[in-house]
Amino acid sequence: MSKTIVALDFSSKQEVVDFLSQFDEPVYVKVGMELTYACGLEIIKTIKEMGHHIFLDLKLHDIPNTVKGGMKNLAALGVDIVNVHAAGGIPMMKAAIEGLEEGAIDGKRPLCIAVTILTSISQEIMNDQIGIEGEVIDTVKRYAQNAKAAGLDGVVCSVYEAKAIHEVCGDDFLTVTPGIRLATDAKGDQARVATPDFAREQGCDYIVVGRSITKSENPVKTYHLIEDTMQK
Numbered sequence: 001m002s003k004t005i006v007a008l009d010f011s012s013k014q015e016v017v018d019f020l021s022q023f024d025e026p027v028y029v030k031v032g033m034e035l036t037y038a039c040g041l042e043i044i045k046t047i048k049e050m051g052h053h054i055f056l057d058l059k060l061h062d063i064p065n066t067v068k069g070g071m072k073n074l075a076a077l078g079v080d081i082v083n084v085h086a087a088g089g090i091p092m093m094k095a096a097i098e099g100l101e102e103g104a105i106d107g108k109r110p111l112c113i114a115v116t117i118l119t120s121i122s123q124e125i126m127n128d129q130i131g132i133e134g135e136v137i138d139t140v141k142r143y144a145q146n147a148k149a150a151g152l153d154g155v156v157c158s159v160y161e162a163k164a165i166h167e168v169c170g171d172d173f174l175t176v177t178p179g180i181r182l183a184t185d186a187k188g189d190q191a192r193v194a195t196p197d198f199a200r201e202q203g204c205d206y207i208v209v210g211r212s213i214t215k216s217e218n219p220v221k222t223y224h225l226i227e228d229t230m231q232k
């Protein structure tokens with residue numbers, strides 16, 4: 001299984017089809033808000049029919065009953081991974097799992113992971129703007145432990161927290177890490193960034209890569225370069 005999840009941050013079905021048609025193997029892709037709000041959840045069917053694996057990144061964050069209902073419907077889409085914000089608390093995350101179990105196809109629910117502190121959030125933004133005191137790593141670890149207590153399968157975190165999360169939550173608890181940049185790439189809007197090489201060294205289970213692949217001159221070549229690094 002591929003360890004690189006490609007973020008399909010596009011605004012039309014045509015862009016998705018053109019992009020994925022360049023690959024002659026199944027790719028693990030991430031469908032987020034941009035694509036879902038442009039094309040609706042119909043896009044999931046299109047991507048599944050092309051044979052790709054899907055992380056549906058809608059980051060649910062609401063009261064438990066609402067998240068449960070939302071997850072019940074998302075489970076029926078047959079995607080591989082869905083997610084919530086860990087900031088919604090343990091009752092909300094438990095409700096997410098209940099919803100997924102109710103909506104599961106043939107008794108098999110999607111994996112559910114929790115976003116800890118977004119990779120675009122720096123230490124300063126977390127302390128001074130959001131108002132969470134202490135170190136980012138401690139909040140991420142606490143959120144990860146809450147996610148595990150609620151029965152989730154893993155978290156979204158930065159590469160810098162992956163090792164500590166595996167130490168406190170176990171090696172089977174998934175760490176899915178965006179904020180990946182090639183050494184020559186600009187950080188852009190991300191704060192806690194790292195290279196694929198460093199992600200492998202830190203034991204990240206999956207990396208999420210968007211613009212470094214989708215906006216590269218040769219996306220297939222860049223994808224393979226990154227995936228080969230992760231599989232070393």
Ligand SMILES: O=c1ccn([C@@H]2O[C@H](COP(=O)(O)O)[C@@H](O)[C@H]2O)c(=O)[nH]1
Nearest residue numbers: 007032117118119178179208209210211
């Ligand atoms: O903490 C998070 C959670 C999700 N993301 C998503 O990952 C990709 C990253 O795209 P790049 O172009 O590689 O920066 C994007 O879809 C985000 O919504 C994240 O970056 N950080």
